Amino acid sequence: MDFGVIFDNTLNSLFNAEALYLALAAVGLNIHFGYTGLLNFGQVGFLAIAAYGLGVGVTYLGLPFFASIALGLALAVLLALLLGIPTLRLRADYLAIVTIASSEVIRLVARSAAMRDITGGSSGLTGFAGGFYDLNPLSDGTYGFGPWIYNENRFWLLLVGWSLVVLGSIMIFMLMRSPWGRILKAIREDEDAVRSLGKNVVGYKMQSLVLGGLFGALAGFVFAIANSSIQPDNYGTQLTFFAYTALILGGTARVLGPVAGSIIFIGLFVFLENTLVQAINADIIPESIMNSNQVGIVRGILVGLGLMLLMIFRPQGIFGDKKELALDAR
Amino acid sequence: MGNILPRPVHASGPPARRPARTAAQLLAALGALLVVLLGTAGPALAANEGVRGTLNNGGERVAGATITVEDEDGEEIATAESNETGGFAIPVPGPGTYVVKLDLESLPEGVTVRAEGGEEREVTVRPGAVAPVLFILGEGTRETTGTAERALQLFVRGLQFGLVIAMAAIGLSLIFGTTGLTNFAHSELVTGGAMLAYFFNVVVGMNLIPAAILAVIVGGILGGLLDRGLWRPLRRRGTGLIAALVVSIGLALFLRFIYLYIFGGGNRSYAQYATQQPISVGPIDIPPRDLVIIAISIVVLTGVGIALNRTRLGKATRAVADNPSLAASSGIDVERVINVVWIGGTALAVLGGVFLALSQQVGFLLGFQILLLLFAGVTLGGLGTAYGALVGSLVIGIFTQMSTLVIPAELQNVGALLVLIVILVVRPQGILGRAERVG
Numbered sequence: 001m002d003f004g005v006i007f008d009n010t011l012n013s014l015f016n017a018e019a020l021y022l023a024l025a026a027v028g029l030n031i032h033f034g035y036t037g038l039l040n041f042g043q044v045g046f047l048a049i050a051a052y053g054l055g056v057g058v059t060y061l062g063l064p065f066f067a068s069i070a071l072g073l074a075l076a077v078l079l080a081l082l083l084g085i086p087t088l089r090l091r092a093d094y095l096a097i098v099t100i101a102s103s104e105v106i107r108l109v110a111r112s113a114a115m116r117d118i119t120g121g122s123s124g125l126t127g128f129a130g131g132f133y134d135l136n137p138l139s140d141g142t143y144g145f146g147p148w149i150y151n152e153n154r155f156w157l158l159l160v161g162w163s164l165v166v167l168g169s170i171m172i173f174m175l176m177r178s179p180w181g182r183i184l185k186a187i188r189e190d191e192d193a194v195r196s197l198g199k200n201v202v203g204y205k206m207q208s209l210v211l212g213g214l215f216g217a218l219a220g221f222v223f224a225i226a227n228s229s230i231q232p233d234n235y236g237t238q239l240t241f242f243a244y245t246a247l248i249l250g251g252t253a254r255v256l257g258p259v260a261g262s263i264i265f266i267g268l269f270v271f272l273e274n275t276l277v278q279a280i281n282a283d284i285i286p287e288s289i290m291n292s293n294q295v296g297i298v299r300g301i302l303v304g305l306g307l308m309l310l311m312i313f314r315p316q317g318i319f320g321d322k323k324e325l326a327l328d329a330r
Numbered sequence: 331m332g333n334i335l336p337r338p339v340h341a342s343g344p345p346a347r348r349p350a351r352t353a354a355q356l357l358a359a360l361g362a363l364l365v366v367l368l369g370t371a372g373p374a375l376a377a378n379e380g381v382r383g384t385l386n387n388g389g390e391r392v393a394g395a396t397i398t399v400e401d402e403d404g405e406e407i408a409t410a411e412s413n414e415t416g417g418f419a420i421p422v423p424g425p426g427t428y429v430v431k432l433d434l435e436s437l438p439e440g441v442t443v444r445a446e447g448g449e450e451r452e453v454t455v456r457p458g459a460v461a462p463v464l465f466i467l468g469e470g471t472r473e474t475t476g477t478a479e480r481a482l483q484l485f486v487r488g489l490q491f492g493l494v495i496a497m498a499a500i501g502l503s504l505i506f507g508t509t510g511l512t513n514f515a516h517s518e519l520v521t522g523g524a525m526l527a528y529f530f531n532v533v534v535g536m537n538l539i540p541a542a543i544l545a546v547i548v549g550g551i552l553g554g555l556l557d558r559g560l561w562r563p564l565r566r567r568g569t570g571l572i573a574a575l576v577v578s579i580g581l582a583l584f585l586r587f588i589y590l591y592i593f594g595g596g597n598r599s600y601a602q603y604a605t606q607q608p609i610s611v612g613p614i615d616i617p618p619r620d621l622v623i624i625a626i627s628i629v630v631l632t633g634v635g636i637a638l639n640r641t642r643l644g645k646a647t648r649a650v651a652d653n654p655s656l657a658a659s660s661g662i663d664v665e666r667v668i669n670v671v672w673i674g675g676t677a678l679a680v681l682g683g684v685f686l687a688l689s690q691q692v693g694f695l696l697g698f699q700i701l702l703l704l705f706a707g708v709t710l711g712g713l714g715t716a717y718g719a720l721v722g723s724l725v726i727g728i729f730t731q732m733s734t735l736v737i738p739a740e741l742q743n744v745g746a747l748l749v750l751i752v753i754l755v756v757r758p759q760g761i762l763g764r765a766e767r768v769g
Contacts, residue, residue, distance in 0.1 A: 039572065039575075085755075086751060086754050086755040087754060089758075090754065090758050092572070093512050093575075093713070094709070094754060094758065096512065096575075097705050097706075097709055097750070098750070098751055098754060100702065100705075101702055101705070101706065101747040101750055101751065102747070102751065104702055104743070104747065105744050105747050105748065108740070108741060108743060108744050109741065109744060112738065112740050112741055113402070113738065113740065114738055114741070122402075122427075238583075241579055241583065244576065244579070245580075248576065294591060297587050297590050297591045298587075298591065300583060300586070300587035300590070301583075301584055301587040301588055301591065303583060304580050304581065304582070304583030304584030304585070304586075304587060305580070305584050306580070307576065307577075307579065307580030307583065308577050308580035308581055308584065309580075310580075311573050311576045311577045311580060312564065312567075312569070312573075312577060315573050
């Protein structure tokens with residue numbers, strides 16, 4: 001077994017694009033779920049609609065890069081309003097069902113043959129990321145040190161993306177200390193009490209939904225640009241559940257919880273995959289138990305088991321505070 | 331899963347501008363490989379995909395007919411002729427959606443397809459699977475089907491689909507009503523049931539009917555054990571409802587990947603009743619199997635309704651679903667009722683899974699594909715009520731099928747989910763739910 005490769009790949013993944021977009025998606029979920037107690041199970045819908053806003057804007061409408069980004073953000077806001085208006089007055093689980101349903105609606109419509117001319121149908125879209133890389137001030141070459149060496153384009157994406165994570169986290173830190181943030185947390189604890197103080201609870205929930213959705217949109221841009229393509233089937237419900245796992249792993253209602261959780265989650269993911277592959281190649285795991293095609297399956301089993309055990313035995317995650325959990329709300 | 335989080339690229343080159351066509355082909359192949367309808371499928375475990383079928387005109391095999399396979403873009407892939415027993419098997423390059431066409435000119439005199447457009451079949455070939463294609467042939471008398479007939483046909487199919495969903499939905503709804511748990515792992519009970527029956531039927535070699543009965547019994551016991559072993563301890567610990575919901579998501583992922591590990595990514599049929607020649611009942615063509623499914627479903631669901639209404643335990647169940655604390659204080663053993671609900675709910679889900687797999691084939695995504703429709707049915711009817719789940723599921727089943735009259739079949743679930751969202755705006759408590767404040 002080559003432990004050097006395992007650790008190199010694991011360390012490299014910690015700050016690569018997968019951890020980055022998962023972190024942005026989880027930061028958005030943290031606003032919804034951690035601070036406001038909204039059960040958004042359709043975060044991937046925000047990623048998808050923003051990514052398609054960017055892709056369709058550039059390739060179909062022929063808009064410049066920034067106009068397409070604006071289109072993606074506008075679509076995410078619109079989605080939040082559409083989701084929020086019918087459900088924010090209802091019990092939490094209604095929002096859960098409607099959001100998960102709408103994220104599937106977005107994916108199914110985008111991949112349908114009827115939309116092939118606009119969204120590319122099931123083959124998706126490519127050729128929209130050029131505008132982002134044209135802005136790259138770095139000259140050709142490799143950047144970074146140790147296991148973290150990336151070419152100029154990947155480094156530019158990671159630089160912009162992690163800057164957004166840092167700026168967003170500072171913004172959330174300040175917002176949650178403000179009166180506005182305290183109202184969000186109060187809604188999480190007891191909605192009726194906040195209502196009886198004369199606050200517009202639905203309005204605050206809606207603002208939270210829009211803000212978290214915008215972080216989801218940023219995650220969608222990073223996802224699309226990092227892959228240089230938009231594949232409708234990458235936007236399945238599983239991505240939302242992974243973002244939840246990362247958020248709970250790091251600690252809900254903590255500013256850096258989702259960020260740390262995403263980095264650790266991806267690190268574990270890549271470590272497991274590399275270790276299993278190496279163990280199979282070195283015949284430590286016999287072919288009869290697992291072959292290299294089944295590594296992804298075993299990893300999936302372990303993620304499911306991990307999420308269950310985490311939720312049962314340490315629901316506050318690694319850095320969380322048990323007092324700040326919305327998990328008892330109905 | 332690999333498609334959600336692509337392998338990290340170590341010091342990757344600049345985002346390659348692949349030639350658009352190659353990229354599109356690659357993506358199409360990947361997409362088809364990874365996802366079928368609702369969710370992410372596993373890796374291809376074998377690569378012998380194809381389509382197969384038998385041309386059968388009322389017991390008489392049709393030889394020498396020409397069958398063409400085209401890909402989604404309408405490009406021809408392969409052509410074959412049916413052999414002397416009417417059979418044909420055509421390999422395709424990979425998983426994906428294909429259109430299989432029967433050349434009507436090549437059929438013998440007086441034989442044609444029964445329904446208009448019935449010479450074209452769209453099939454989804456899953457990784458490692460050979461997809462069955464059924465052309466419904468008949469004497470050349472009924473060449474055109476009116477919209478009314480087609481609507482009736484779809485209505486019956488929707489009724490069947492709705493009844494099957496209802497079997498699974500009743501358990502989901504009663505579990506929610508009695509414990510407050512939104513059980514995202516319920517769909518995996520459906521898949522597990524279909525696979526249990528597959529095990530008894532194909533691996534052990536029993537006939538499907540005793541195999542299904544055995545699967546229902548074993549499934550019920552396992553459901554009861556799941557409650558005892560996992561959910562009851564969680565309730566004892568005072569785990570919050572949202573925490574329990576997240577646990578159920580973890581359980582669903584866990585079970586789904588276990589199924590994939592054991593069963594593989596392909597789809598397989600039961601040994602009996604998998605393909606049947608439809609018979610005509612009035613203006614409707616329906617395989618006898620589907621008639622039996624509809625009949626059994628109605629009997630079982632009526633039985634459940636009577637049990638809930640007339641028996642002591644049924645009344646106790648409704649009391650707990652209505653108000654657990656009040657039920658407990660009036661002397662009902664709430665934990666016992668919940669356990670019975672888990673046993674009964676799982677047994678019904680298993681039966682639903684077997685019926686679903688009869689019309690679709692057994693695969694590890696069988697239940698997950700209907701999970702959102704289950705939730706739609708339960709929410710539509712009114713969360714936590716047994717009859718509501720029945721009515722809601724029927725509406726969803728009939729709506730998804732009938733909507734294909736006006737919208738493409740690939741979007742039928744979109745229509746159902748949109749209806750769900752609209753209903754929530756107009757009548758959040760659902761069709762049969764009591765009007766109360768739900769927020």
